[in-house]
Amino acid sequence: MRVALISPYLDIYSTGMRTISSCLRKAGHETKQIFIPSASENFERVYPEQIASDVLDICKDVDLVGFSLMSNHFSKSAALSKDVPEKLGKPVLWGGIHCTVRPDESIEHADYVCLGEGDDAAVELVDMLAAGKKPTGIQNLWIRHGNEVEKNSIRPTIADLDRLPHPDYSMVNHFILNEGRVVPMTHELQEKYLVYKYMASCSRGCILNCSFCCHNAYRKIYGTGSNTRRRSVEHVMEELKYVRDNMPYIRYLVFDDEFFMDASIDYIKDFSAQYKEKIGLPFMVTGFIPVTVTEDKTEALVDAGLFNIRMGIQSGAQNTKRIYRRNIADSVIVRAATIFDKFRTNIRLPVYDMILDNPWETDDDRVETMQLLQKLPRPFRIIFYSLTFFPGTDLYTRAKEEGIIQDDIRDIYQKDYLRVNRTYMNGLAYLFGAFRIPKPIEKVLLSPAIVKRKPDFLFYPLWFLGRPVYLGLQGLRDIFGGNFIRVNRYARVLLRNFQVRAANA
Numbered sequence: 001m002r003v004a005l006i007s008p009y010l011d012i013y014s015t016g017m018r019t020i021s022s023c024l025r026k027a028g029h030e031t032k033q034i035f036i037p038s039a040s041e042n043f044e045r046v047y048p049e050q051i052a053s054d055v056l057d058i059c060k061d062v063d064l065v066g067f068s069l070m071s072n073h074f075s076k077s078a079a080l081s082k083d084v085p086e087k088l089g090k091p092v093l094w095g096g097i098h099c100t101v102r103p104d105e106s107i108e109h110a111d112y113v114c115l116g117e118g119d120d121a122a123v124e125l126v127d128m129l130a131a132g133k134k135p136t137g138i139q140n141l142w143i144r145h146g147n148e149v150e151k152n153s154i155r156p157t158i159a160d161l162d163r164l165p166h167p168d169y170s171m172v173n174h175f176i177l178n179e180g181r182v183v184p185m186t187h188e189l190q191e192k193y194l195v196y197k198y199m200a201s202c203s204r205g206c207i208l209n210c211s212f213c214c215h216n217a218y219r220k221i222y223g224t225g226s227n228t229r230r231r232s233v234e235h236v237m238e239e240l241k242y243v244r245d246n247m248p249y250i251r252y253l254v255f256d257d258e259f260f261m262d263a264s265i266d267y268i269k270d271f272s273a274q275y276k277e278k279i280g281l282p283f284m285v286t287g288f289i290p291v292t293v294t295e296d297k298t299e300a301l302v303d304a305g306l307f308n309i310r311m312g313i314q315s316g317a318q319n320t321k322r323i324y325r326r327n328i329a330d331s332v333i334v335r336a337a338t339i340f341d342k343f344r345t346n347i348r349l350p351v352y353d354m355i356l357d358n359p360w361e362t363d364d365d366r367v368e369t370m371q372l373l374q375k376l377p378r379p380f381r382i383i384f385y386s387l388t389f390f391p392g393t394d395l396y397t398r399a400k401e402e403g404i405i406q407d408d409i410r411d412i413y414q415k416d417y418l419r420v421n422r423t424y425m426n427g428l429a430y431l432f433g434a435f436r437i438p439k440p441i442e443k444v445l446l447s448p449a450i451v452k453r454k455p456d457f458l459f460y461p462l463w464f465l466g467r468p469v470y471l472g473l474q475g476l477r478d479i480f481g482g483n484f485i486r487v488n489r490y491a492r493v494l495l496r497n498f499q500v501r502a503a504n505a
């Protein structure tokens with residue numbers, strides 16, 4: 001049986017979809033993977049005619065077309081999915097977090113909708129179709145039979161992640177959008193879109209249950225437990241050896257895990273020793289949670305090549321932390337940042353995530369966050385997100401009840417979560433995130449007399465200082481410090497995005 005899998009994501013990592021492709025291939029089926037990366041998260045747009053036509057052309061000889069999507073890719077995926085049965089007469093499968101929290105809506109656009117983990121459900125579905133049977137009784141799947149929908153139960157999550165094959169980076173029957181056309185993947189294109197970086201994941205689940213996060217939504221489906229699972233070190237190393245041996249353009253790795261540092265010190269030491277011996281490339285870990293950071297674990301990882309981390313802080317305000325159900329004390333956050341600072345020769349610019357635009361925050365809460373930023377060792381970089389109420393989360397329910405969300409498609413699916421409101425306080429967040437502000441100036445900038453007046457016209461000057469000026473200074477620091485990989489990668493990503501934008505204009 002031949003299956004096409006379509007990734008609408010900004011980048012081409014798509015670890016979940018690539019793993020499902022490998023599961024299907026292992027079960028004896030053929031897959032095509034189609035990556036449609038974009039220069040920016042242009043959520044509201046449908047695909048231009050040429051791109052849609054190229055994708056349909058690639059799918060014309062397959063038996064099933066699958067889409068992997070988050071809420072932000074809903075509009076694009078829905079438009080393209082409509083064409084599949086209409087123009088090709090093929091059935092459509094949808095999977096991903098959006099389908100898990102919105103199966104009712106998803107089944108209107110697909111014949112099969114996968115809730116939760118799709119690795120086993122996809123294989124069972126394709127096996128059944130290949131055997132000429134009418135799909136039925138497959139756990140995790142909603143199946144449309146004419147006007148009826150068969151809603152099957154959810155199977156337990158996969159306890160042994162080592163039984164899953166590695167993500168499919170074979171490039172066999174892989175296609176990618178490049179310069180306005182969807183073309184066969186080549187090493188050159190893979191290099192262009194990966195831009196030195198390979199992303200791996202050692203675990204699934206999360207130990208926390210933040211009220212805005214997909215894991216909050218997953219807990220409603222899988223029960224209240226954290227559902228955390230980890231691959232063995234050997235299984236991870238097998239995947240990475242393939243990368244080392246077959247993808248020479250990869251210069252560093254990113255472990256995209258939610259709770260990497262929650263592993264035992266024995267696991268981290270074993271991981272570090274094997275990584276150093278067998279792989280040896282610099283690496284970064286995302287998803288650090290402040291409560292899990294310890295000096296001995298950080299030291300072991302630095303010794304193995306850890307050169308950067310990304311940690312969620314989200315807010316420094318007690319009120320907001322309660323809303324997010326992330327009661328992590330400021331002292332714990334500062335302690336974690338201080339540990340990174342001890343290794344500043346290696347971890348040069350830690351990245352922290354913060355959330356702005358929370359409608360339940362007061363200006364006093366925002367001031368608390370600025371004050372936390374003042375306490376963190378510098379330098380660091382912050383990625384600011386605009387709070388988005390993803391369906392299935394507790395905050396979505398609250399925002400909906402309070403009328404903050406009026407139109408899900410406009411206010412959530414098509415919202416650019418990286419575009420924060422242009423307010424004075426948000427401008428200050430950029431400034432305080434970039435520079436330590438002397439106390440007398442801090443006092444003036446945060447004085448109630450100014451804050452209450454809401455001088456939002458100052459957003460851009462403050463943002464300019466906190467973003468382009470600051471990143472420019474960090475770039476110069478990297479150049480003079482001989483750290484060219486980040487500068488080079490940044491320049492290449494900018495160039496690639498410029499090319500993609502020009503081609504898609």
Ligand code: SF4
Nearest residue numbers: 206208210213215258
């Ligand atoms: S720690 Fe991060 S990944 Fe885990 S629930 Fe909170 S936001 Fe989600």
